Amino acid sequence: DQQVKQNSPSLSVQEGRISILNCDYTNSMFDYFLWYKKYPAEGPTFLISISSIKDKNEDGRFTVFLNKSAKHLSLHIVPSQPGDSAVYFCAASESGGSNYKLTFGKGTLLTVNP
């Protein structure tokens, strides 16, 4: 039972264009969402997060959008750079006593071509 789904295993974009990575979730108790970036042979690196009380959070080139009614979030990277090439994981946690427990999607491999 996969509660966080990243349906695109891979995405390829040209340098300078926008990258859009998508994530869907099924657990209505999730109220905090995060994106992590992972290079090969390294651990995930926190990128950006959003609380369910917001629908958008922006940090430099990275913007996360949350559509609670559709249980969907997306990460926009503008402009994309070759160094952004990595696996991107969407993660979510519930409110309350177990909010430390992150549930991850399977990841999307982003390749940014020069």
Add this chain to the structure above:
Amino acid sequence: NAGVMQNPRHLVRRRGQEARLRCSPMKGHSHVYWYRQLPEEGLKFMVYLQKENIIDESGMPKERFSAEFPKEGPSILRIQQVVRGDSAAYFCASSSTLLAGGGQETQYFGPGTRLLVL
């Protein structure tokens, strides 16, 4: 400011042997989380520890797996009598504040230990 450290980075064991994975949290962090990533899968929560306490081990297999975070020294994830299905990347994360029942605090991940069981 050293990040989360894990060792060894790679570990090869034969079936039936024991595997010990170590994790030193970031300086100032007293909360440690272990996650496992099987091939082609996302990371899955295993256990949450504070110093000398296991807070939540609901994601850890009931048999052969144990975790500790002693008063001194790193957190240890121990797998006894390893089987091929234990082959995975094991990631440790740490955070600085008590999360349970409180606000959100970012978890910072280590580089992982890649366990291969022959």
